Amino acid sequence: MTVTLITGANKGIGFETAKQLLELGHVVYIGARDIERGEKAAAALGARFVQLDVTDDASVSNALATISAAEGQLDVLVHNAGILGNELLDGPTALRVFDTNAVGIVRVTEAALPLLRKSSNPTVVTVSSSAGSFWAVNNPDRPEFHLPLALYSASKTAATMLTVQYAKSQPGIKFNALEPGTTATDMTAAFGIGRPPEESARAVVRLATLDVDGPTGTFQDETGELPW
Template structure:
């Protein structure tokens, strides 16, 4: 039986990924800040709720202790929890804005990964999937013809660039694990119910964005790779994403 933990899994891509993996036979721990909300979501898809706030060290340590006691090891860690932060022009962002977004998207990811590394090393085929974004691609952000260039959200985009580097560093340090970043692409979630303030403002609500089921596809695909699968990469549905 494959044991899987997904952070930020009470809605959107996290919940859909949890549903798909539970259907595939995984024992899924559904990470949730709100235990009541998490319990309702877990019951709907046949998962186990795990109270987990990625920004709180005692919460993460307690979650790791519970999984260690119940399962003994962890096969798949999906670092999905993330926030977009405020949407405004680059010159209007403050250090406090950066700290808030990085606390979840970057520091939270590292906090959870660090706490669960002993359980991952106890697995025969450990896999880590870090949910990133093409908004963190330096290549695409440097190209005025791309949607990423037009996105123009300083805090979120830079936090995902940091996630990509963290992914590479972990993959280099743990060659026996499969550790990758993924880009679900523009998906119909709370994240996209906004108008981007970037160089070319984008009203996401007027775009034909993909469903949550489509967005979760690359997360699920990378969660079930074997020991001979790629590591240290950045992938979307159509293949590698340029760094």
């Protein structure tokens, strides 16, 4: 039995990742801030629900305590929760974006580490973005070159770096960051771009189901490793 927690999983890529991992036989916990939406998503999939706000220490602690009591371990953690934060470029917005997209990774990872260490094949996937890649945003041939998303991009750079640093400090656990591909979600609705979330979720599932000797400390998309 493989126990998986996905943050921000009541919709979009997180929801589709949960669906696909359930089909592979995982016990999936959908983490979501909104209880009603989270419970509805879990019920629709046959998953389990934990209230989890990645910006709230008590919420994170309670969510992992719930999983610990029910399962005794955690095999896969998917950091999927994220916000765009493109409404204003100011201090409060910056704090909110980084709190969700970067600091939230630290909160959840630190709370999850004791349970991950009990797994025979612990795996952590960070849904990051090549919008946070220096290579991509400075390459005129890449779509990221034209994205005016300073806070989102900077927070995703931090998310990828945190993933790499965790891979170095936790050699018994695989940590990989992912560019999932431009996806049609609530986050990208204003741009009118992206492919169906289930297609991008396949890339998440690939990293979430790595063998014991799989790679760690990488930043990838569906075709392999990316410079960043």
